[in-house]
Amino acid sequence: MLKIAVLYPDLLGTYGDAGNGLVVAQRAERRGIDVSLTMVEMTDQIPEADLYLLGGGEDGPQRLACELLAGQEFAPRVADGAYVVAVCAGLQLLGQSFSIEGDAVVPGLGIVDVTTRRGSSRSVGDLLVSVGDHLLVGFENHGGVTMLGEGVEPLGALRLGRGNDGSVDGYCVDRIWATYAHGPVMALNPWFADTVLAAVLARPLEPLVTMADRLYAERCQTLLRG
């Protein structure tokens, strides 16, 4: 049984990122894999899972989500081998610290060596990122600028948008992928959902072509044309 948990969609759900859970669960089920998908609310205990998903949200809920996660068995489970996909606020709160409204600096979970400060303006718009041989599409809406610590690799290089710092987007360390891309990113980028799924299952997946692939190709073309 593949266990997927979406963490606090009631706090980190502004951009529909909980849809990442639906997409990855569907893509597994369509290949005959047994899946349990849990939407973990802020009053719930965090269940044990193979894959945790974190979404984006406003500063206040982001801070609360971080405090709640710090009091739970989340970091130890990640250290023990769970996989994580984190988007925007999720990307920021896994780091050492992040700044929120009024420039207060909030300690993050310290799972990844990244730091987020406020930028001089919000980063809002389409995002296009080269990730290896793939393109990742999405949109961003955040006030944070994220600096990667030594040895932390970005998820990819920016083709369009601002991402972390105007040159790269997200990070990819051990079993954690993080991006500023909403959409939800796994619905917009079927290859990304399958990359994560194959890693969690530790085996290659049978091909699965859906309408999402055509929409993905069209979106890439549109963004590349500018």
Ligand code: GLN
């Ligand atoms: N609150 C964070 C910021 O503005 C994250 C926003 C988001 O998740 N879209 O930087």
